[in-house]
Amino acid sequence: MGAIEGSDTLLALSAFFLIVFIPLTSQVFVFLPWLRPVTVNSGLVLFVFNGCVGMLILNYYLCVTTDPGRVAPGWEPEGLGQFGELEATSLTNGGETITGLPRYCRICNGFKPPRTHHCKRCGRCILRMDHHCQWLNNCIGHHNHGHFIRFLIFTVLSCGMCMVMIFARLLDLVREAFKEGTKPEPLGLVPVLFIAVNMCLLVPLTSILAMLLSQQLRNMYRNLTTIEYLEKIDASFAYDESFAADPYDLGCLENTAVILGDSPMLWLIPQRMKGDGHVFICKGDIEGFASDHKRPWE
Ligand SMILES: [Zn+2]
């Protein structure tokens, strides 16, 4: 376990190093020498770029340091009594995945609230668990899911802006070279080196993170966690479509508000998640939705 923890910390540190290294070196060695003296327009571009980088670092910090969600000690599902003492006892001896019965974690020795899963890496149950992220050395769960989505948004924006600005710098160089009567100033070895290294890092990094962001947004719009999305695919193969219904899908806008907050104007601003992660609104709780898939603990 010690070796695993050590390698996870190393991965998280290298991810942090990478997200600071690329914007910092691009700015110091490529953008600033090129844009100097800074005009209103170039100043605005640099302000937006640095704003995105600042937000990505802040959200990275929040993802790493926010506890994804612990099950409250002694938590029990509502209506547990209807199963009787015998069933409750047999559940404590295992039966974590018995369909239709309250879910129980025999490792943590406690009932699991809806959408909670046990993370082997963290060694405990995580409320509304999405996945364990080795790059952050933390689980993504109920309390830090919003920070994670904002982190991805600002990372993709920062990386995208960085690539566009490097392209613009190279384009400017080519334009100067073809301009009659002018001799372009050579870039210098250090800027060339950082352009090459950063572009080699930026292209794969931006593609992977953009893909991850699109998956996260797709799940967020449907109020699904990554685990639920994978379970849903399995269920739709194994059973019929009705098994794969989304009990928490309240509509695109409501689903987004669950993760990013009620006010769309503040969606990109870090904020605490709503609720305690033990109870979730189901379609069946809202008038007009069918309640076929609603169970007290799911
Ligand atoms: Zn557990």
Ligand SMILES: [Zn+2]
């Ligand atoms: Zn975990």
